[in-house]
Amino acid sequence: MIKKVAVLGAGVMGSEIAQVSAAGGLDVVLLDSDPAALARGIAHAAEIGARRVKRGRMTQEEAEAIVARIRTASDDADLADRDLGIEAVPEIMAVKHDVIARLDAALPAEALIASNTSGLSISEMAARTARPHRVLGLHFFNPASVMKLVEVIQGERTSEATMAAGEEFARSLGKAPVRVRECPGFLVNRILVRAMAEAYRRAAETGADRAAADAAVVDAGPAPMGPFALGDLIGLDTMSRVRSDLEGAYGERFEDGGEIETQVSAGRLGRKSGGGFFERQAPEAAPDDAGRDVAERYYLGALNEAYRCIEERIAGPDDVDLAMRAGCGWETGPCAWSEARGLSALVESMDALSGTAPRLAPPAMLVERAGRRGERPG
Numbered sequence: 001m002i003k004k005v006a007v008l009g010a011g012v013m014g015s016e017i018a019q020v021s022a023a024g025g026l027d028v029v030l031l032d033s034d035p036a037a038l039a040r041g042i043a044h045a046a047e048i049g050a051r052r053v054k055r056g057r058m059t060q061e062e063a064e065a066i067v068a069r070i071r072t073a074s075d076d077a078d079l080a081d082r083d084l085g086i087e088a089v090p091e092i093m094a095v096k097h098d099v100i101a102r103l104d105a106a107l108p109a110e111a112l113i114a115s116n117t118s119g120l121s122i123s124e125m126a127a128r129t130a131r132p133h134r135v136l137g138l139h140f141f142n143p144a145s146v147m148k149l150v151e152v153i154q155g156e157r158t159s160e161a162t163m164a165a166g167e168e169f170a171r172s173l174g175k176a177p178v179r180v181r182e183c184p185g186f187l188v189n190r191i192l193v194r195a196m197a198e199a200y201r202r203a204a205e206t207g208a209d210r211a212a213a214d215a216a217v218v219d220a221g222p223a224p225m226g227p228f229a230l231g232d233l234i235g236l237d238t239m240s241r242v243r244s245d246l247e248g249a250y251g252e253r254f255e256d257g258g259e260i261e262t263q264v265s266a267g268r269l270g271r272k273s274g275g276g277f278f279e280r281q282a283p284e285a286a287p288d289d290a291g292r293d294v295a296e297r298y299y300l301g302a303l304n305e306a307y308r309c310i311e312e313r314i315a316g317p318d319d320v321d322l323a324m325r326a327g328c329g330w331e332t333g334p335c336a337w338s339e340a341r342g343l344s345a346l347v348e349s350m351d352a353l354s355g356t357a358p359r360l361a362p363p364a365m366l367v368e369r370a371g372r373r374g375e376r377p378g
């Protein structure tokens, strides 16, 4: 049972993870190499409480008790009684190596070590420790105080007991844990970025209006927001890094027709730079035919990648669905959505596209599922 947690790195994610852990009743030690970041992290945790008090969702006393459960520290001696250490330092492997080695040296031998990495290898980090079976990924989503999903990542040597403890920890914070076998991009980013890349690529080919394409995506399926508005929200510099890493790992199916780079090289990074695919706010638009065609690629891309993940045993169908609902706000997950839409029609659409776009050929498991349901002969 995890009761005492250390969070290393008090930035955007670390301060939120500390807040969520303290709100779950755990005793938290927060460390950062920068004292100013520590102070900002505590102030941020207090702000979350203050907002909730204002909205009538908790009392002033409860908010104060949560912040009081977070203690800042600068000395690794403060790690000696922790059950779990979570690192949330910058996404640079050399920095992760240092911090993981520190945790390994300072935590009790039976404690777990978790990384909040968005995509670096848990197995590589674990290999630097004397307890690789006790190292896992706990991938919280931003903002962690609000987003329900935690991807619990299993590295090559992560033990079953560690995975179970990681899931139990996430549940104790009121989160929805989803078990993911390690792969580049993990689960949600892999499916989401594939869908977005397919949509960008198609729009680049046809010159479809972006606002109409976004409207068509929202109209046609479970996503709450279209890929262009979402890219602007995430930040196109971040999108660019994540997409090119995924292309490096999986190949050309993550190509986006150069759409992201065109924006980034013009200094258009999305909302944070005042504009990206759209000027500030996306214009109002209704779905049109070209937009619907982009939306079709978006959902077929998501489905194609989701079934690849299932085939590779990265996660099971129910967990894929839960992850897309809890991590991306989809109304239904891709598997449930595909069943509702009709598997055989989707397989036919993928078959038809696979002549010019072999990457979109229907995954064997989707074909088999359609066959089992009697929707498609053989």
Ligand SMILES: NC(=O)c1ccc[n+]([C@@H]2O[C@H](COP(=O)([O-])OP(=O)(O)OC[C@H]3O[C@@H](n4cnc5c(N)ncnc54)[C@H](O)[C@@H]3O)[C@@H](O)[C@H]2O)c1
Pocket (backbone or CB within 6 Å): 008, 009, 010, 011, 012, 013, 014, 031, 032, 033, 034, 037, 087, 088, 089, 090, 091, 092, 095, 098, 099, 116, 117, 118, 119, 139, 140, 141, 142
């Ligand atoms: N920002 C997101 O949307 C998001 C979402 C999910 C996961 N993540 C992942 O979370 C991790 C942290 O990202 P972030 O956005 O919170 O970064 P951030 O830059 O906001 O915070 C990182 C913090 O780590 C501190 N730090 C740096 N080196 C350190 C060291 N050696 N020891 C202790 N503290 C150190 C920094 O001072 C900083 O306060 C990354 O791995 C990132 O990929 C980020």
